[in-house]
Amino acid sequence: xxxxEKFERIKLGHFPTPIEHLKNITKYLDxxxxxxxxxxCTGLATGGNKTRKLEFLMPDALKNKAKLIVTVGAVQSNHxxxxxxxxxxxxxxxxxxxEQRLKDPPESYMKSGNVxxxxxxxxxxxxxxxxxxxxxxxxxxxxxxxxxxxxxxxIPGGGSNPVGALGYVECLNEIIKENKKYNFSHIIHxxxxxxxxxxxxxxxxxFNCNIPVIGICVRHKKDTQxxxxxxxxxxxxxxxxxxxxxxxxxxxxxxxxxxxxxxPTKEMIEATKLLAKKEAILLDPVYSGKAFAGLIGLIxxxxxxxxxxxxxxxxxxxxxLSAYEWAF
Ligand SMILES: Cc1ncc(COP(=O)(O)O)c(C=O)c1O
Numbered sequence: 531x532x533x534x535e536k537f538e539r540i541k542l543g544h545f546p547t548p549i550e551h552l553k554n555i556t557k558y559l560d561x562x563x564x565x566x567x568x569x570x571c572t573g574l575a576t577g578g579n580k581t582r583k584l585e586f587l588m589p590d591a592l593k594n595k596a597k598l599i600v601t602v603g604a605v606q607s608n609h610x611x612x613x614x615x616x617x618x619x620x621x622x623x624x625x626x627x628x629e630q631r632l633k634d635p636p637e638s639y640m641k642s643g644n645v646x647x648x649x650x651x652x653x654x655x656x657x658x659x660x661x662x663x664x665x666x667x668x669x670x671x672x673x674x675x676x677x678x679x680x681x682x683x684x685i686p687g688g689g690s691n692p693v694g695a696l697g698y699v700e701c702l703n704e705i706i707k708e709n710k711k712y713n714f715s716h717i718i719h720x721x722x723x724x725x726x727x728x729x730x731x732x733x734x735x736x737f738n739c740n741i742p743v744i745g746i747c748v749r750h751k752k753d754t755q756x757x758x759x760x761x762x763x764x765x766x767x768x769x770x771x772x773x774x775x776x777x778x779x780x781x782x783x784x785x786x787x788x789x790x791x792x793x794p795t796k797e798m799i800e801a802t803k804l805l806a807k808k809e810a811i812l813l814d815p816v817y818s819g820k821a822f823a824g825l826i827g828l829i830x831x832x833x834x835x836x837x838x839x840x841x842x843x844x845x846x847x848x849x850x851l852s853a854y855e856w857a858f
Contacts, residue, residue, distance in 0.1 A: 576846070580689050716840045719843035721745030726745075749791040814848050821845075
């Protein structure tokens with residue numbers, strides 16, 4: 531039995547996700563061949579990268595006899611929505627603590643998209659006041675709930691810890707299984723709380739795979755993000771009892787964040803419109819839209835060869851589009 535199978539997993543999604551050739555975009559950009567892995571179609575409340583993480587996190591919560599799952603995220607957190615959905619499915623209570631990261635968002639941002647769905651799945655939603663730190667606010671709440679005798683399982687923002695990252699070790703496994711057909715030169719995706727890239731990078735060590743994995747930062751600058759990814763990937767390698775990666779394996783670009791996390795950029799809007807019009811695929815304003823803008827930027831900067839086969843992992847998030855109509 532290989533190590534990954536030793537970790538308990540609950541089926542929450544549709545796997546393996548398909549890999550498709552973006553024919554129209556490839557032609558339009560006149561760069562490398564671009565393929566897309568449809569992790570936006572993982573199932574569980576419309577899909578996204580958190581389905582994979584939750585398949586490992588939820589059994590861990592059960593093992594710890596959790597009665598209440600608590601998690602944190604930005605107001606339009608996709609992770610929060612998918613966690614609320616997983617809890618609904620498993621009959622567990624869910625408390626979501628949302629952090630206000632945007633300077634001056636319209637009312638629709640505070641109420642529609644993911645926030646609306648969090649509530650539809652039956653989660654309790656609390657918005658952390660702007661002048662309080664979300665970690666202190668959630669610590670206080672959790673302490674209070676525990677003192678009343680409820681067994682709490684806390685999932686960090688983005689489901690990013692070595693348990694959640696196992697989901698992306700498994701994603702790399704899917705890619706490797708199909709790679710004979712494609713011979714991918716690069717994998718590229720959005721990186722935020724770091725678990726997705728950490729899992730893919732740990733997977734490279736675990737499966738002995740050499741395809742470079744490029745993260746496009748959506749929140750932190752390069753040095754901070756590299757440290758976050760490396761720390762999580764190292765812990766995930768330890769969990770898998772495989773060799774530890776080199777820090778130089780962590781490749782990120784921080785040129786596409788714009789004014790800040792969740793703040794729209796001209797390039798994100800262009801990329802999102804392009805994918806909609808040329809491929810009928812919905813990106814999102816916070817993650818995949820900025821990541822695809824990054825891919826376009828790297829193509830323009832001649833980072834790829836014409837005969838490269840680049841795999842873009844679509845990590846989901848289109849649920850928040852309706853909360854961002856004002857930006858378009
Ligand atoms: C749609 C989407 N894409 C990408 C990411 C980034 O993944 P990670 O937080 O694992 O770096 C997130 C999560 O925060 C997300 O919701």
